[in-house]
Amino acid sequence: MIANESTTSSLEGPIQCPHARGEVDDLVVQEIYDELVVYDLRRHKVHSLNATASLIWRWCDGQTLPEQVAQRLTGQLGIPPGSGRVVSLARPRPARAG
Amino acid sequence: MEKVDRLGWTAGLSFTAYGLSVGIRTNDAEVLERVLSLLPPKWTPNESTVVESLFSLRVGKPSNRPGRRNYHLLYFGAARLARSLNMDEVCDILENYLQLTIAYWAREDHLFVHAGVVGWRERAIVIPGRSFSGKTTLVSALIQAGATYYSDEMAVFDPHGRVQPYPVPLSVREAGGKCRMTPDAFGGCEGREPLPVGLVVVTEYHEGARWQPRPLTPARALMALLDNTVAARRDPKVSLPILQRVVETSSAFKSKRGEAAGVVASLLALLQAVTPTQRPHDRNTEEQKRAHDSKRIDHKLS
Numbered sequence: 526m527i528a529n530e531s532t533t534s535s536l537e538g539p540i541q542c543p544h545a546r547g548e549v550d551d552l553v554v555q556e557i558y559d560e561l562v563v564y565d566l567r568r569h570k571v572h573s574l575n576a577t578a579s580l581i582w583r584w585c586d587g588q589t590l591p592e593q594v595a596q597r598l599t600g601q602l603g604i605p606p607g608s609g610r611v612v613s614l615a616r617p618r619p620a621r622a623g
Numbered sequence: 624m625e626k627v628d629r630l631g632w633t634a635g636l637s638f639t640a641y642g643l644s645v646g647i648r649t650n651d652a653e654v655l656e657r658v659l660s661l662l663p664p665k666w667t668p669n670e671s672t673v674v675e676s677l678f679s680l681r682v683g684k685p686s687n688r689p690g691r692r693n694y695h696l697l698y699f700g701a702a703r704l705a706r707s708l709n710m711d712e713v714c715d716i717l718e719n720y721l722q723l724t725i726a727y728w729a730r731e732d733h734l735f736v737h738a739g740v741v742g743w744r745e746r747a748i749v750i751p752g753r754s755f756s757g758k759t760t761l762v763s764a765l766i767q768a769g770a771t772y773y774s775d776e777m778a779v780f781d782p783h784g785r786v787q788p789y790p791v792p793l794s795v796r797e798a799g800g801k802c803r804m805t806p807d808a809f810g811g812c813e814g815r816e817p818l819p820v821g822l823v824v825v826t827e828y829h830e831g832a833r834w835q836p837r838p839l840t841p842a843r844a845l846m847a848l849l850d851n852t853v854a855a856r857r858d859p860k861v862s863l864p865i866l867q868r869v870v871e872t873s874s875a876f877k878s879k880r881g882e883a884a885g886v887v888a889s890l891l892a893l894l895q896a897v898t899p900t901q902r903p904h905d906r907n908t909e910e911q912k913r914a915h916d917s918k919r920i921d922h923k924l925s
Binding site: 553555557558560561562564566569571573574575 | 840841842843845846864
């Protein structure tokens, strides 16, 4: 169960990002150290993902549950258990800039 | 286009710059000498009369009929870009469009980004920004401090992420309008060789603003460069890897700034502190510490 109850409804079931939905042809993903820059060729929008958001992006494969993503974040980045809010913030819409 | 073709063209020139062939035709051969001064750096004459981009400049001759004025007209293909009695104005527009057309359609081995660029000890400082952001003022202040001039308009990156010289005369804005100056007017000279980028500086002039440089992550630096890339939408699959190479070997900072003279020493110190092999966001230089400390001191840099 995700810690932040207000986000549970949107976090049930595995998470899918566009790359997991087979929309990779519409994206240019540039890896820069531990960050990502994602260019959406259809909408001509660019997103910058920091290290945490980049990890979540990679794990949004349509197979991994939000709880598992939260656990991995705890393991890899030392983010405290119950990091569902972090996952929910990163998942639906990567931080847009530029 | 046929309508423009019928206007009666008697002279012209054809050239290639950054892989794009361009033609300029006119009804007055005398104006071509002036047009030559508007061409971008590294242009070479082209024998062919078939070009990819065609500009047409019709010079409005004085009229004998009272009350009638003949305008100067400028076309790009069939589209009219300018209609004016002032030839200086028309030439400015022609120069801008030439620059943008070439920047947009340049071949894959050149990526154009709106930016001022100088060289300092074998590395470049790139200052991305649109017109009126204060690029030229900062570039000229850096030249006065001993930097080499690369451009006050465009950073031209090669596929390795190095910046090439694009030495158009500096376009200095004064009360009476724009004034073209060469770098030797500021005691400097033009760079000749491509340079790796050491520093990306995202800054804008604001009267009375304090210079408080904050480090940007490489991804944020890339976003700032992409925001000023002329052909950003044309082929991101080409432009993003080039910009990635730029930001991975450089450090990036962002701040508003006041007068350029108060910023130059800090910029050169920031560049000096950059070690190319360091991961940019791992750096914590003395200059950054000073910049951090300076936030606590309430003073304005002139």
